[in-house]
Amino acid sequence: MKRLATSLMLGLGAALILALGVTTGPRDAAAQGWEPKKPVEFVIMAGKGGGADRLSRFIQGIIEKHGFASKPFVPVNKGGGSGAEALVYLKQHKGDPHVIMATLNSYYLTPLRQPDLGIDISKFTPITRMAEDTFQLWVHADSDIKTVDDYVKAVKKAGAANWKMGGTGTGIEDSLVTAMLEKKFGIKVTYIPYKGGGTVAKELIGKHIDSTVNNPSEQAGFWEAGKSRPLASFTPKGKLSGRFGEIPTFEELGYGTDMVYYMQRSFIAPEGIDKDVQAFYVGVFEKVYKSDEWQDYMKKKGMVPGWLTGTALTEYFVAELEAHRKLLQDAGEIQ
Amino acid sequence: MEVFSLLVNGFFIAFEPLNLSLVIAGVVVGLFIGAMPGLGSVNGVAILLPMTFLVPPTSAVIFLAAIYYGAMYGGAISSIMLGIPGASTAVATTFDGRPLALKGMADKALVAAATASFVGGTISVVLFTLFALPMAEVALAFGPPETFALMVLAFSTFIGLGGDDIAKTLFSIFIGLVFSAVGLDIISGEPRLIFGGLTGFYHGINFLVLAIGIYGIGEMLWTIEVSRGDVLMSKATVSFRRIINCLKELRSSAKTMVLSSLLGYFVGILPAAGATPGSLMAYGVAKTMAKNPETFGKGNVDGVVAPEAANNAASTGSMLPMLTLGIPGSPTTAILLGGMVIWGLEPGPLVFVDHPDFVWGLIASLYVANVFALLINIGFIPAFIWVLKMPFTILAPIIFVLCVIGGYVPTQDMHDVWLMLIFGVVGYMMRKLDYPMAPAVLAIVLGPLAEPALRQSLIGSHGDVMIFFERPISGSIMAIAIILFALPLVKLVKARWKRAT
Structure with missing residues (x-):
């Protein structure tokens, strides 16, 4: 029993030393031309x-x-x-x-x-x-919605209870962009929070939700494969280049300059x-x-x-x- | 058959000398990373990711996938030999692997684990080869209601067992669920149960911290009490003939292997689930289906076979949503995905079209990795057995140090080390009072998946629970779950009725 206790103590000691070695270390910086140590x-x-x-x-x-x-x-x-x-x-x-x-x-x-x-x-x-x-407003490629105008009409027709908007979490980016959208167009949606943007994108493609405000990187693959459709970009005009530059901005569509979020x-x-x-x-x-x-x-x-x-x-x-x-x-x- | 010509091409890529040696190196590295408690495939892949800039992208992914794979095999080793889960995916392996080792049948458990891993891996790679794209559609069909139904089914396999004390099982599940609720609630965006703002609770209670505490520390305390200073903990022997015999005996577990592989593969392809839930569910199902469920947890070989077959199958399965949808099916594939982006391979629906060499090279390398992992694993068994021959007075402090490291590594937060020690003592007491601990572990793994799925479904349906029954997939899964829940009740009533007449 005594030997056991000693080895236990030794183990504990070793663990302590290890832990200390990891948490404390030299924290000072040299004076000039600093390089990490x-x-x-x-x-x-x-x-x-x-x-x-x-x-x-x-x-x-x-x-x-x-x-x-x-x-x-x-x-x-x-x-x-x-x-x-x-x-x-x-x-x-x-x-x-x-x-x-x-x-x-x-x-x-x-x-x-x-x-x-x-x-x-x-x-x-x-x-x-x-x-x-940046953020864009996305719908499934199979939907009839082709423009922001169609979108607003569809949401109003469906009513808040039947229009599901997916996003990442509550009180953070996606929900704020959704709130901007609701305020601007006088619409109401049912907002469902998910853990990550990738999951949100997948839920849209699986038709479990009706629209998203995904980042380009999250929808790019699906868009290229013809499974999703961007309606408008939450950017000032002329900021994006390449394929994403072809998506109209809310400003270009005549909805004012305030629909911007980064x-x-x-x-x-x-x-x-x-x-x-x-x-x-x-x-x-x-x-x-x-x-x-x-x-x-x-x-x-x-x-x-x-x-x-x-x-x-x-x-x-x-x-x-x-x-x-x-x-x-x-x-x-x-x- | 287009698939076969593509696969043959893939094999040519996998058998290039560079790729083949990377597969072998990856499997060996993975085996050891997996065997180190706390260091799982996630850490291994993350640590070695930058090293892969030295080789072409396809070789790099092959190397990392081999590590992922090897770690799935390796995780079983410390689960069986030391009773500390080597990785989160191998927690269920401790349930029966450890008792087997204590009975002097460590070699049997190790052979069973390696073989089951091989079978699980192979079945899922074959499924992957044949049905990659249709299976991606299945992953898409799973929304929150379906996910929740699947979680209910998982719980039902653990509760619907006549043998255990149902009240204690329930207690164990609920305490696990409470632990799983700690941390940020994504639905409301508010932190929960953080005990007055202890920052260590913001990231929730890491499941590995609980598992290592209960199984590593708790087990060590228990052994100290039981052995009363007796130095030798088990008589373990190994010989070539014994290994062959073990392999022969495994034939009776063939059904469990195949079933667990299919289940693991399926759970693996669902985004966000991954190998850990897969292995726990397979264990529950194997126990429910067994003729002698009461021997589970006391050293039943099927209890090792089920989680090991499932976790390997799931690890392959989780590459599917990663490749086809660009959504990782497990934390490890999340890192792999990041790697692919760095190498300029854009995962997503078009990856099979745009980069066939890469995809098929990767798939073929999984076949190869499986074979090597099995051979290397069995080859190392005598070395692993040697560990068990060490006197417990030497082994106990080693276990302790490994546990502390294992608790620290995933989050690098001392808070988790203290928490793990507390869980160790609690686990020991629960064991003394005969509470089953596996349900608590299951609950802390599945809770974070089940709860958001439940709430997302109900937000979508405005509080109408019928959403779980109206949809075809979730409805049928729910029906099976309810039957499993009712089963012990029916048995109870039947027994009473028999006695009465």
Whole structure:
């Protein structure tokens, strides 16, 4: 029994040492021409397999492939609580130069919806905005609906109870875009939240729902295969190129300039990061941005290129935060 | 037959020296990643994804698929040898694999696991080859009501068993369901049961944390109590003749193997389900169908065969929605999907048309991976058995350390390690009080699938529960589930009536 107890203690000790070794490490940054001293934690504020995850892993792939950084970027998913977990994690890693985060719009929405978290996003260190993802209104290719006008008529005819709109979650992007649509056209739909955009797209193709506001990347394959149809794009005119540029915008269809909503694809670091650390990350992402792979990816996935750094990015974040506050208030999600 | 000429082409690709060596390397790496508690195919594929930039895209996907596959085989090893689930997909394998090992029949369990994995893998690859596109339509036909009906069916296989104490089974299911509700609720967008904002609860209770706690730590505590310091835990031997004998005896499990493979494949192709629910459901079905359900959980070979056949079949099945719909059927295929995008292969309805070499090369490589995984696995059995010969005083701390690592790795959060230790103690107590733990594990896996499906269906039907019965697919699944629920009740009434007359 005594031997057993000793070995148990030894095991416990070993585990402790292991755990300590992982959680604490050198956290200081050298003064100039900063380079990471160890692998960089690349926090993704969404779960595995979603749009943000795929994008971040794609960027990691480009960095790895071309050797843009001397140490690897290791993706860590912290999607819990619509990114609340990731935001709290970043807050706790104040001054840590080896942590960066890929953000989406939950970067604004989660702190607004959950003020108890005590997150002030203006404190984080901005790195860059790489692009803005767009939204379109989609229906099944078999439906008779060919235009936004047809759509509005069909929804009004069916009534809210019989028109199912699928989207990702409640109080986040898809539901806000749906609310914009409802307000603009005076229609009502039954909104069904799903876990990810991929599932939403599949539900539309399987005819379990009547329409979606998917991102291009989620519907592109089905559209190409002739299974879904985009009606209009929630972008200002002329922003999208290629195939997605052929989709009319709400503005072009004469519904005004306010039917615009983007999903930002930005990267940030914790609070209290040295200027040269920030410069290092901006440098890495600049190389990624200029790579052929990234330029190609944006075109294929219907994204609007949007390189933005420094104070311009900080101002953008502030403006977006306020815009989302208003959207949430309009949707009745917050006071 | 167009399919066969395409498949033959695929084999030419799979047998290219580079691809063949990548398949073998992938299977071996996967085997060990799968055998390490907490490190499953998800981690393996994610870690090795960047390495694949060194080879052409098709070879890269073949390599990663081989890892995925090998991990499915490997997960069984620590489940059987140490009682710690090697991966979430191998949790059900501990239910009977561990008791078998304790009885000195570890070799039998390992051979059964390897063979069942092979059969499951092969059946599903054949199905994949022949019916990939029609099966994609089936995946599309499954909306929330159908998913929910399937989950009810899964629960019914666990509750509709006469042998166990029904009240305790129910308790176990409900506690699992409560745990599965922790974290963000996607329907309302609000966090639930986070105990005053403990950030570790935002990501919910990781199912592996519960399983490793209950089966790894709980089992270790239990063994300490039972063995009372007795150093040797089981007499395990292995010889070539014994392995051959084991293979011969497996013939009686053929039915379970085939059935579980079909079930696993089917669950695998449904987006968002994956291999873990598939293996648990197969276990439940095997138990329900068995002539001697009371021997399950105490070392029935069918209890190893069912989940192992199902998880391999499901892992192949889950590549189907990934390839044809661009929607991952499991967390691992989600990472694979990301990889494909990086390599410029756009998965989706057109992938079979645009990239036939890639698709058929991948499918053919799955056939090859299966054969190698079986051979390598059986070849390693003597080495695995050696682990069991270690005195428990050495093994216990190793198990403990592996458990702690396994609890930490998936989320890299110390919160989960503490939670796992608590679950370990609770699991030990539940065991002392004779509560079945498998239903709790099932509930925490299926809860997060069942609950949103239920609520999505009801939002769509405005609260009308008839939606589950009116639709042809969900209606028939529901009917079977209800029959399974009623079965123990009927048995009870029958027994009473017999006694009365």
